[in-house]
Amino acid sequence: MSLKLETERLNLQPFNKEDASRMKELANNQELATILGLPHPYELEHAEEWIAIQPEQIQKGLEYPLTIVTKKENKIIGTITIRIDKNNNKGELGYWMGREYWGNGFATEAVNKMIEFGFNQLNLNKVWASAISRNKASTIVLEKADLQKEGTLKQNKLLHGEYEDVDIYGILKEEYNR
Numbered sequence: 084m085s086l087k088l089e090t091e092r093l094n095l096q097p098f099n100k101e102d103a104s105r106m107k108e109l110a111n112n113q114e115l116a117t118i119l120g121l122p123h124p125y126e127l128e129h130a131e132e133w134i135a136i137q138p139e140q141i142q143k144g145l146e147y148p149l150t151i152v153t154k155k156e157n158k159i160i161g162t163i164t165i166r167i168d169k170n171n172n173k174g175e176l177g178y179w180m181g182r183e184y185w186g187n188g189f190a191t192e193a194v195n196k197m198i199e200f201g202f203n204q205l206n207l208n209k210v211w212a213s214a215i216s217r218n219k220a221s222t223i224v225l226e227k228a229d230l231q232k233e234g235t236l237k238q239n240k241l242l243h244g245e246y247e248d249v250d251i252y253g254i255l256k257e258e259y260n261r
């Protein structure tokens with residue numbers, strides 16, 4: 084199975100140790116930290132620790148964390164992953180982009196590719212994602228990638244002292260192939 088995925092404008096590929104400083108640069112943003120619940124300030128060691136566990140996760144088929152790299156500038160602009168629930172043969176998407184790259188359709192492009200990877204290469208039955216209900220950018224990405232809203236979990240996440248509603252989105256293999 085090749086883990087280098089390609090779209091029109093992007094390469095999605097596994098992390099290298101050397102990517103830690105770029106991830107720190109991208110993740111060290113207050114707005115992003117607030118939405119994702121990341122530590123802020125985001126330190127180099129946070130990125131290093133995260134990258135260090137990835138080869139084992141990939142090798143065990145538990146999760147496929149990938150960098151999102153622009154072909155044009157060969158620059159990392161974000162990250163996307165699919166976390167596998169083997170018992171139920173489904174995968175959960177997670178993704179974020181550096182603040183300066185929002186609004187260019189990059190997340191939608193990456194999400195579409197990861198869904199294809201999940202169904203065609205991992206042979207999953209379902210791909211799903213959750214997003215804080217008021218995070219319109221994320222729910223729109225999921226809708227553009229043809230995931231359907233399955234419901235809202237009320238006050239499901241405590242984020243910076245506020246209980247947030249969470250929307251659940253999903254797509255089944257049979258729907259994808261239709």
Ligand SMILES: CC(C)(COP(=O)(O)OP(=O)(O)OC[C@H]1O[C@@H](n2cnc3c(N)ncnc32)[C@H](O)[C@@H]1OP(=O)(O)O)[C@@H](O)C(=O)NCCC(=O)NCCS
Pocket residue numbers: 115118119178179180181184185186187188189190191192213214215218219220221223224
């Ligand atoms: C969510 C996120 C990944 C989207 O990345 P992106 O590359 O900007 O996404 P896209 O450009 O593919 O699509 C975003 C869409 O949301 C729309 N949008 C953005 N903010 C919006 C808002 N406040 N209200 C309504 N629509 C909004 C954009 O216009 C775009 O839709 P369009 O293509 O129809 O114009 C990015 O905003 C991000 O990293 N956010 C912080 C982390 C996060 O939320 N991760 C997801 C956790 S579930």
